[in-house]
Amino acid sequence: MSSRPTIKEVSKIAGVSFKTVSRVLNNEKHVSEETRRRVEEVVARLNFRPSHAARTLAGRRSFQVALLYDNPSPYYVYHIQIGAQKRCSELGYRLLLQPVDSQSPDLVSNVMALIDEAHLDGVILSPPVTEMIGLLDELDRRGLPYVRIAPGARKEAGMAATIDDVAAAREVTEHLIELGHRSIGFIRGLESHVSTWERLQGYREALEAHGIAFDEDLVAAGENSFTSGGDAARKLLERQPRPTAIFAGNDDMAAGVLAVAHESDVDVPGQLSIVGFDDSDLAKAVWPPLTTMRQPVRELAYAAANLMLAPDAEPQVMLEHKLMVRATTGPAPR
Amino acid sequence: MSSRPTIKEVSKIAGVSFKTVSRVLNNEKHVSEETRRRVEEVVARLNFRPSHAARTLAGRRSFQVALLYDNPSPYYVYHIQIGAQKRCSELGYRLLLQPVDSQSPDLVSNVMALIDEAHLDGVILSPPVTEMIGLLDELDRRGLPYVRIAPGARKEAGMAATIDDVAAAREVTEHLIELGHRSIGFIRGLESHVSTWERLQGYREALEAHGIAFDEDLVAAGENSFTSGGDAARKLLERQPRPTAIFAGNDDMAAGVLAVAHESDVDVPGQLSIVGFDDSDLAKAVWPPLTTMRQPVRELAYAAANLMLAPDAEPQVMLEHKLMVRATTGPAPR
DNA sequence: TTGCACGATGGCAGCGCTGTCAAATATGCC
DNA sequence: GGCATATTTGACAGCGCTGCCATCGTGCAA
Numbered sequence: 001m002s003s004r005p006t007i008k009e010v011s012k013i014a015g016v017s018f019k020t021v022s023r024v025l026n027n028e029k030h031v032s033e034e035t036r037r038r039v040e041e042v043v044a045r046l047n048f049r050p051s052h053a054a055r056t057l058a059g060r061r062s063f064q065v066a067l068l069y070d071n072p073s074p075y076y077v078y079h080i081q082i083g084a085q086k087r088c089s090e091l092g093y094r095l096l097l098q099p100v101d102s103q104s105p106d107l108v109s110n111v112m113a114l115i116d117e118a119h120l121d122g123v124i125l126s127p128p129v130t131e132m133i134g135l136l137d138e139l140d141r142r143g144l145p146y147v148r149i150a151p152g153a154r155k156e157a158g159m160a161a162t163i164d165d166v167a168a169a170r171e172v173t174e175h176l177i178e179l180g181h182r183s184i185g186f187i188r189g190l191e192s193h194v195s196t197w198e199r200l201q202g203y204r205e206a207l208e209a210h211g212i213a214f215d216e217d218l219v220a221a222g223e224n225s226f227t228s229g230g231d232a233a234r235k236l237l238e239r240q241p242r243p244t245a246i247f248a249g250n251d252d253m254a255a256g257v258l259a260v261a262h263e264s265d266v267d268v269p270g271q272l273s274i275v276g277f278d279d280s281d282l283a284k285a286v287w288p289p290l291t292t293m294r295q296p297v298r299e300l301a302y303a304a305a306n307l308m309l310a311p312d313a314e315p316q317v318m319l320e321h322k323l324m325v326r327a328t329t330g331p332a333p334r
Numbered sequence: 335m336s337s338r339p340t341i342k343e344v345s346k347i348a349g350v351s352f353k354t355v356s357r358v359l360n361n362e363k364h365v366s367e368e369t370r371r372r373v374e375e376v377v378a379r380l381n382f383r384p385s386h387a388a389r390t391l392a393g394r395r396s397f398q399v400a401l402l403y404d405n406p407s408p409y410y411v412y413h414i415q416i417g418a419q420k421r422c423s424e425l426g427y428r429l430l431l432q433p434v435d436s437q438s439p440d441l442v443s444n445v446m447a448l449i450d451e452a453h454l455d456g457v458i459l460s461p462p463v464t465e466m467i468g469l470l471d472e473l474d475r476r477g478l479p480y481v482r483i484a485p486g487a488r489k490e491a492g493m494a495a496t497i498d499d500v501a502a503a504r505e506v507t508e509h510l511i512e513l514g515h516r517s518i519g520f521i522r523g524l525e526s527h528v529s530t531w532e533r534l535q536g537y538r539e540a541l542e543a544h545g546i547a548f549d550e551d552l553v554a555a556g557e558n559s560f561t562s563g564g565d566a567a568r569k570l571l572e573r574q575p576r577p578t579a580i581f582a583g584n585d586d587m588a589a590g591v592l593a594v595a596h597e598s599d600v601d602v603p604g605q606l607s608i609v610g611f612d613d614s615d616l617a618k619a620v621w622p623p624l625t626t627m628r629q630p631v632r633e634l635a636y637a638a639a640n641l642m643l644a645p646d647a648e649p650q651v652m653l654e655h656k657l658m659v660r661a662t663t664g665p666a667p668r
Numbered sequence: 669t670t671g672c673a674c675g676a677t678g679g680c681a682g683c684g685c686t687g688t689c690a691a692a693t694a695t696g697c698c
Numbered sequence: 699g700g701c702a703t704a705t706t707t708g709a710c711a712g713c714g715c716t717g718c719c720a721t722c723g724t725g726c727a728a
Contacts, residue, residue, distance in 0.1 A: 004450055006714070006715095007714065007715070008714085016677080016678090017677065017678045017679080018678095018714090018715085019677075019678060019679075019680095019716085020676085020677060020678075022715070022716065023676095023677090025715095026716085029675090030674095030675060030676055030677080031675095031676070031677085032675085032676065032677095035676080035677085047443070047446070047447075049446075049447045049450035049451045050451065050714080050715070051391065051450075051451065051453065051713085051714055051715065052387075052451045052452055052453075053386075053387040053388075053390035053391045053396070053452075053453060053713085053714080053715090054387075054391050054683090054713075054714035054715035054716085055714085055715055055716070056387035056683090056715090057385065057387045057388050057391055057682095057683045057684065057685085057713090057714080057715070057716090058682080058683055058714075058715040058716040058717080059683085059715075059716050059717080060716085060717085062387070074408040074409045074411070074412030074413070074615060075408045077408070077412055078408035078411055078412060079408070081431070081433075082433070085433060094430075094452075096428075096430070097415070097431040099415075099416070099419060109381070112381070112383075113383045116338055116383035116385075117383045117384065117385065117386045118386055118387075118428075119385065119386075119387060226618060226619050252619065255619045255620075256619075258621065259619075259620075259621040259623075262621040262622070263621070281408060281616075282615075282616070282619055284560060285560050285586065285589045285590075285593075285616055285619070285620065286589075286593075286619065286620055286621070287592060287593040287596040287597070287620070287621075288596070289593075340684070340685095341684065341685070342684085350707080350708090351707065351708045351709080352684090352685085352708095353686085353707075353708060353709080353710095354706085354707060354708075356684095356685070356686065357706095357707090359685095360686085363705090364704095364705060364706055364707085365705095365706070365707085366705085366706065366707095369706080369707085384684080384685070385683085385684055385685065387683085387684080387685090388683070388684035388685035388686085388713090389684080389685055389686070390685090390713090391683090391684080391685070391686090391712095391713045391714065391715085392684075392685040392686040392687080392712080392713055393685075393686045393687080393713085394686080394687085669728100670727105670728085671726100671727090671728085672725105672726090672727090672728105673724105673725095673726090673727105674723105674724090674725095675722105675723090675724085675725105676721100676722085676723085676724100677720100677721080677722080677723100678719105678720085678721075678722095679718105679719090679720080679721095680717105680718090680719090680720100681716105681717090681718090681719105682715105682716095682717095683714105683715090683716085683717100684713105685712105685713090686711105686712095686713085687710105687711090687712095687713100688709105688710090688711090689708105689709090689710090689711105690707105690708085690709080690710105691706105691707080691708075691709095692705100692706080692707075692708090693704105693705080693706075693707090694703100694704080694705070694706085695702105695703080695704070695705085696701105696702085696703080696704090697700100697701095697702090697703100698699105698700095698701095
């Protein structure tokens with residue numbers, strides 16, 4: 001545990017050239033079993049850790065990738081980080097967690113600066129950075145590998161890990177229809193998120209598949225936040241007759257709906273059913289616990305990291321979503 | 335925006351030695367204004383970004399510090415990251431966000447490995463990593479600078495950014511006492527967090543200052559989670575007569591209390607007042623919105639990063655807390 | 669026996685910067 | 699004007715590794 005032993009000390013003690021130590025550290029072949037064991041023993045004993053900076057500088061690869069994010073949800077960011085971090089460290093890569101401002105005009109140049117400074121081997125993009133076409137183009141131009149988590153635009157291009165937002169939203173809506181609801185409000189999220197429109201699409205498809213006319217007045221605009229969900233809910237609940245169910249595009253907005261229901265003494269789920277989307281921490285912290293569509297956020301990030309670092313992986317993976325039926329949905333009244 | 339111009343190209347084009355370019359990049363003095371301008375112009379034009387790895391290897395400093403965390407709360411982690419990141423990037427440092435397992439027997443050696451590999455200039459510790467004495471000792475031994483955010487143990491030693499947990503808990507309790515509550519339950523958090531005991535201490539002091547006897551039966555053990563808060567609340571509410579207020583050691587547990595109250599048809603705040611601690615995102619997402627003690631998480635992390643990187647800062651700073659009175663507290667019944 | 673492929677190792681340049689020292693030039697003061 | 703001192707610049711080693719090539723030894727077919 002003493003301070004910074006060098007590779008040369010190791011080689012001296014092990015009685016081999018420092019090049020051989022390097023081979024052992026990098027798991028190269030052409031090292032005899034016995035030599036390898038001896039070197040490893042010395043490395044462990046001295047607690048030797050190779051300098052990342054030196055490897056980066058000398059080698060072709062830095063063993064560093066970055067996860068770029070710009071999402072206001074702590075829950076989402078936290079779990080994306082964990083998933084990506086896990087796969088990276090399993091494969092011996094360092095992951096740089098890099099918040100960015102996807103709306104900044106300097107986005108592309110900031111990311112390029114990071115890539116150059118850190119000699120990145122690749123980047124992982126999470127929504128909404130996934131949609132920044134200018135960035136994708138520049139990454140392509142430079143030939144820098146990247147994966148996207150839940151991309152909306154240019155879905156088929158390159159590597160990506162996704163869920164089927166359309167199908168998931170369809171299932172949510174069908175759950176409500178099966179409970180007898182016919183007048184179902186929908187609160188959509190931020191315009192800039194492609195998933196917003198896909199979820200709306202799924203909602204629409206389910207209605208139509210069950211012979212319920214799509215009514216534009218039942219769609220309210222939200223901004224993914226608690227308050228925007230509440231505001232949208234107030235608008236929807238003004239209608240006569242009022243909808244018996246509301247499907248919110250994410251859990252934060254659903255929590256907003258729930259608060260408005262409490263405020264207005266609307267019983268949930270007796271008079272109003274509510275469904276969210278994400279299954280964030282919030283879903284189990286509100287009362288009653290929220291029925292919501294589980295999105296496997298960690299697993300998406302894990303899969304994305306794997307796509308980028310495991311050479312033989314299929315370039316696109318789609319993960320399963322799952323409806324979590326809890327206590328905010330029930331049979332339609334009357 | 336093309337790929338990796340080198341410092342030598344820059345120097346050739348600017349017509350100076352590459353050492354001079356290095357001086358400009360590092361903002362050293364002894365460079366004439368005219369030369370500086372010329373070099374900067376070329377740097378900007380070529381979009382040159384110095385290699386971090388090379389600087390680290392050649393220089394004494396890496397301009398890299400790490401933030402170590404091991405906290406189950408996405409909210410907390412998210413905001414700590416933002417605060418620390420902000421100050422680091424303002425000062426030209428890269429911040430490595432590093433989750434660790436503070437319970438692992440390898441904690442110390444894992445952290446030392448990180449320090450060696452990345453040539454860290456320092457580390458920022460957040461709770462509960464702040465309490466790992468073995469780690470602190472080893473950092474001291476190696477002379478590696480570190481700051482702690484909200485440390486419990488060895489408070490006075492070294493650099494730290496904190497709030498006054500005892501005073502904050504006292505204020506929370508006093509708020510309830512002023513509302514007429516005399517039977518106030520307290521749900522404490524994880525035993526391993528020092529703040530748990532400080533908050534209990536503040537609760538106790540306030541009671542005693544107002545001539546209310548401290549009753550051990552009114553203290554329930556929680557584990558900082560939503561469910562543990564609910565369990566503790568059920569126990570407290572069994573008592574006859576039952577407490578008219580509950581002070582939970584954090585917002586997650588307070589949300590659990592709130593859910594139990596809803597479940598048992600106990601009106602909040604009519605029959606039961608509830609206060610949390612943290613002012614996390616949750617506080618405004620539950621219904622009714624939670625009265626809670628605001629902890630300036632971001633600012634703490636910002637201040638911590640500043641302590642470590644700004645050479646002349648006072649080694650200890652204490653930031654202000656603030657009681658956020660929302661809708662879960664009201665006058666005591668009867 | 670010779671020849672040759674291949675496994676195991678070592679030697680050395682060089683990645684792109686910073687630190688140190690020395691040299692060249694400018695400035696100040698008696 | 700002359701010398702001391704400060705400012706500006708350059709030369710060069712070397713940080714700790716990897717990539718490439720050379721070298722040595724061994725087993726095996728001819």
